[in-house]
Amino acid sequence: MHVLVDTIVKLLADYMVDTKENFDDNFLGSFHSRNPDSVKVLSKMISSCLEEQLVNKIPEGSRACTKKANQNHIKLLKMQEKELSDLKDLLLTAKREFEDLQSQLQIDLKNIGSQVEEMSTAAVQYHKVVEENRKLYNMVQDLKGNIRVFCRIRPAFCAGTRNVIDFIGEDGSLVISDPLKPKKDGRKVFQFNRVFGPSATQDDVFNDTQPLIRSVMDGYNVCIFAYGQTGSGKTYTMSGPSGGSTKDLGINYLALNDLFEISNQRKDIISYEIQVQMVEIYNEQIRDLLSEDSSSTKYPFLLNSLEIRSCSNDNGLSLPDATLHKVKSTSDVLNLMKYGEVNRVVCSTAINNRSSRSHSVLTVHVHGKYTSGNMLRSCLHLVDLAGSERVDKSEVTGDRLKEAQHINKSLSCLGDVVTALAQKNSHIPYRNSKLTLLLQDSLGGHAKTLMFAHVSPEEDSFGETLSTLKFARRVSTVELGAARLNKESSEVMQLKEQIENLKKALANKEAPSTPSYKMKEPKSPFEKQMAAIEKTPPRTRRLSIENGSTMKSEKAMNAEDRRGPKIPSSITRARRLSSEGSRNEDNSQIKVSADVSRSLHASTVSVQKYSQFQDEEAVTKQFGNLSNGSSVMEAYHSKPPRSPTSSSFQKQALKTDCRTQIPRLELPSTPEPKVYTRNDIQNLMQTVISTESRTANGKGSQVRKSLRTTIGKLISGSEKRNLQKTLELKSPVRGVGNVHDLKSPPVTAHAKAARRESLTGVQTSGSNRSRRSSLGGKPIELSTPMSNNRNARTPPPVHPSSAKTTTRWL
Ligand SMILES: Nc1ncnc2c1ncn2[C@@H]1O[C@H](COP(=O)(O)OP(=O)(O)OP(=O)(O)O)[C@@H](O)[C@H]1O
Known part of the structure; x- marks a missing residue:
């Protein structure tokens, strides 16, 4: 019994200690649920036992x-009981409070949730x-024609260096x-269209560039160029990681890749056709990275530098002599890019162990033909510039220094x-x-241009970073004018x-004595001078190339380009070729016979039948066979080559001016073009007028307007000459309407010869009058109606030998 009591007391003591220390709701809960009044029963049991023992044995x-x-x-038990109940x-209170808190928390969480959502x-x-x-902002920039500027920051090479x-x-x-400088004073703020941090991926960068690139497929010219200090990540952005x-x-x-997808x-x-x-x-030499010569030679500096043409040639190629590769898939592109990268001059410097020592230009030419017959032509320049470098930092010497x-x-x-x-x-x-x-x-020009300004984040590059950012800021203020769409409707x-055909027809009709496309070599000094005038590039044109940036001059150029009569006709071009040939003969620079010139011209006519994109190579070869003066081209390296033997010149001679980016027009295949009657001309005018009225707005109407003017000029020019003074035309259109009622005045043989002379530029022997006088068979007086003719030719310069016999020019 004693042992039992001891055990019970011990158990009870343990239990109480446990209960006190591990006061636990679950335990108590479970204990109570199992023995509802266990504590009371136990205490009663123990007290009765004890009392019994005490009474009996003690x-x-x-x-x-x-x-x-x-x-x-x-007492103790009671106290403990009380404590327990307390x-x-x-x-219970804590539980209630806890529940309150819980519900409060839930309400708060809900509130926070809704706030976060908001x-x-x-x-x-x-x-x-x-x-x-x-x-x-971009739209405004588009309208203003600003160059867009993105900035990309390369990740730091060393984690420990301070980031600027x-x-x-x-x-x-x-x-x-x-x-x-102290943080507060040394801070500089720049604003660009977009800034890519060091963690930006190639895809991030491309996503923002994509819309611009896509506009190439809509007919816009686009240029993207990467600028920055050496080693700042230009090649990484444009081509990818080195190696x-x-x-x-x-x-x-x-x-x-994207262009193919769109295609x-x-x-x-x-x-689409993509090339x-x-x-x-x-070193100021342009080398073709995709030509076989570039890869086969160890001495790239021996290769001929390519010549840059104004994009106003008819295929829009500024580098017509560079190899043009047609690409159909991304793997084609990858292979070409690898080939090109291998040929690019790269070497190790103290700053970059694969430093590009040249500016690389990847040009993508896109030519699209709609099912409706409309055409578009555009190009995308992707330029990876060589890095600007401080030679003391890059520690270069010798060739690298050069x-x-x-x-x-x-x-x-x-x-x-x-x-x-x-600064405009x-x-x-x-x-x-x-x-x-x-x-x-x-x-x-009217292209969409994007510049990537690359910067290195390291503190020792701060100077270069600052100058790159300042340059980029200046670039972003350049206003180019709205980008131009290079799209033409089939109608236009x-x-x-x-119009081309008409011009040729008129030229043939008015110069019957001149055999079709047959060139006459100038013999007399006067003829030579006339030929020289024709071949000398007009000064204004040269200036307009230089000032092509301004909208004003651009407009002027467009106007000039659209003005039909300014486009050299086949005859004029043929004459140019001929006179070029003779000039070079005179100078003993290139020995080219008139036959070669003639055969060149014949080739010209046949070559024009082919589309430029498909047969560029064939054309080059064809002219290459005729050409024998490539060394002369080198001598003319810094000027536009004028040698008739230079294939580029020959190609240029074939081309119509295409600043308007209109693809080459096909010439008739027969050397005898269709002779257009006045009715034809009238019909054409009607077509133009009706087309104009159908499309009142837009660029097409502008072109048509210029076409109408051109036709008008053609008609008025030729008809005025034919009808002479009897026909007093007030407007070209009205002139066409009246033409049937009029009779040609009798033209003397003398006048005929004179007129021929004025058209061909070849002076007939014994001619002792001014060219202008040939129009009417006698010198024109100030009072004649023709004195107001806007189509009158520019007077030729007075040759010493003919100065005395020439009448005054009006
Ligand atoms: N955004 C980037 N992420 C990871 N590495 C980069 C990044 N940009 C550049 N690099 C690395 O930095 C190094 C230098 O880059 P890159 O050769 O492109 O510089 P660069 O500006 O073209 O130099 P250079 O003008 O001398 O040719 C390369 O090893 C390149 O892989």
């Missing part, structure tokens, strides 16, 4: 003591607004701080051009370097073709 003396102890125990109450919708809205702002980039904003803001890795490929590849998507409405050229400008000097010089020329454009100067110094001359149409093309 001696009388110690009974009082035991009783007292018992009472103490009971604790229970406390627990904030996230606000954030989404904010992003939308920022995006919209950016689009609007303080902040990159989503809206294109960038803050850098000068490491040598020919196919991971993280750059914009060049992604752009072409596929639109194949039902338009068929690629890749050149580098190395390269660096060329690089820096051409970049400074680029800076001059940008400054001149930003009348003269833009494009001709100061090959780079600016090549990019002339992108920087100063047909009309242009008819």
